[in-house]
Amino acid sequence: MRKQTASKTVLVTGGAGFLGSHLCERLLRDGHTVIALDNLFSSTKDNIAPLLKNQRFEFVRHDVVEPFMAEVDQIYNLACPASPVHYQYNPVKTTKTSVMGAINMLGLAKRVKARILQASTSEVYGDPNVHPQVESYWGNVNCIGPRSCYDEGKRVAETLMMDYHRQNKVDIRIVRIFNTYGPRMQLDDGRVVSNFIVQALRGEDLTIYGDGLQTRSFCFVDDLIEGMVRMMNQDGFIGPVNLGNPDEFTMQQLASEVIRLTGSKSRLVQRPLPADDPKQRKPDIALAHDRLAWTPKVALAEGLRRTIEEFRARVTG
Numbered sequence: 001m002r003k004q005t006a007s008k009t010v011l012v013t014g015g016a017g018f019l020g021s022h023l024c025e026r027l028l029r030d031g032h033t034v035i036a037l038d039n040l041f042s043s044t045k046d047n048i049a050p051l052l053k054n055q056r057f058e059f060v061r062h063d064v065v066e067p068f069m070a071e072v073d074q075i076y077n078l079a080c081p082a083s084p085v086h087y088q089y090n091p092v093k094t095t096k097t098s099v100m101g102a103i104n105m106l107g108l109a110k111r112v113k114a115r116i117l118q119a120s121t122s123e124v125y126g127d128p129n130v131h132p133q134v135e136s137y138w139g140n141v142n143c144i145g146p147r148s149c150y151d152e153g154k155r156v157a158e159t160l161m162m163d164y165h166r167q168n169k170v171d172i173r174i175v176r177i178f179n180t181y182g183p184r185m186q187l188d189d190g191r192v193v194s195n196f197i198v199q200a201l202r203g204e205d206l207t208i209y210g211d212g213l214q215t216r217s218f219c220f221v222d223d224l225i226e227g228m229v230r231m232m233n234q235d236g237f238i239g240p241v242n243l244g245n246p247d248e249f250t251m252q253q254l255a256s257e258v259i260r261l262t263g264s265k266s267r268l269v270q271r272p273l274p275a276d277d278p279k280q281r282k283p284d285i286a287l288a289h290d291r292l293a294w295t296p297k298v299a300l301a302e303g304l305r306r307t308i309e310e311f312r313a314r315v316t317g
């Protein structure tokens with residue numbers, strides 16, 4: 001029987017990744033015991049190295065495609081490569097990770113009566129026809145394209161969450177995360193923020209895919225983690241809920257801002273637009289504001305400044 005105290009035992013799958021490592025850090029700070037489970041496919045132990053000396057932290061090298069057992073109170077299911085470069089490297093494995101990972105973690109939640117939060121994504125909206133995206137929008141997703149392994153895997157994971165909830169009364173939470181950035185993103189993960197910062201710091205051309213007029217809304221990692229923790233720890237609202245920063249920028253604007261903040265002499269160069277690249281994306285966060293009293297606080301320039309500072313040490317160090 002687990003203790004019913006404010007201090008919980010929390011499992012974080014994908015715990016060594018970019019978001020996972022920030023989440024583990026936050027949970028430890030809140031006094032919880034944390035098990036980080038990860039197969040290190042798109043991360044390294046460097047992300048969690050400072051946490052390993054904490055007695056309340058444990059790292060388990062494990063693949064979520066395989067069942068896992070542990071007595072825990074809460075599960076954050078983040079295991080899944082998130083950048084197009086990583087999730088398209090082995091697309092069959094990406095779908096398996098989302099689907100089998102969700103089944104295994106939901107099975108565990110059911111067995112030990114843990115609350116489980118699924119890290120879903122704005123990609124469930126695909127290339128959206130509704131702007132900004134509201135949770136009630138069902139999306140516009142290609143099921144046979146190069147992004148489908150990620151998008152459809154995440155959609156099935158949401159379906160499994162809802163069905164385990166309806167069928168087995170599993171206590172679920174679903175958050176749909178929009179583009180999030182910050183310190184500890186992998187330098188080579190191919191996402192736009194990390195690419196632009198690395199290129200600017202190295203004095204290389206910034207690669208704009210297509211005309212650069214496509215838009216994204218970028219959320220700083222600390223804001224996102226706050227939203228996830230709030231969603232997990234409130235009662236009576238299972239989601240899905242959008243978490244993201246509604247300030248919308250074109251990739252041209254992002255590139256200019258990175259060049260300004262790094263003081264780089266880099267120029268912009270055009271590259272082909274990848275298939276099925278969404279043209280615009282911006283979350284409607286009224287629901288998160290209403291149910292979680294959550295809004296992001298860190299503006300893009302400030303978040304980029306903090307990210308650039310941490311990247312600078314790795315790129316030039």
Ligand code: NAD
Pocket residue numbers: 013014015016017018019020037038039040041042043062063064065077078079080081082083086097119120121122176177178179180181
């Ligand atoms: P990330 O790649 O840094 O982290 C994912 C982690 O999952 C990595 O540590 C990776 O090694 C691990 N992993 C992958 N496959 C696994 C498997 N089969 N078994 C165990 N571990 C596995 O990416 P991130 O940005 O930290 O994303 C974390 C989660 O948030 C993902 O589920 C992602 O889909 C979701 N998300 C992120 C964003 C974003 O902008 N960062 C946006 C939407 C959704």
Ligand code: UDP
Pocket residue numbers: 083084179190191192193195196207208209210212214216251273274277278
């Ligand atoms: N992008 C870009 N240059 C890069 C990497 C990405 O212009 O070096 C574009 C990409 O085509 C997309 C946007 O930036 O329109 C965001 O890409 P990312 O891979 O970060 O996230 P996602 O497409 O999953 O939102």
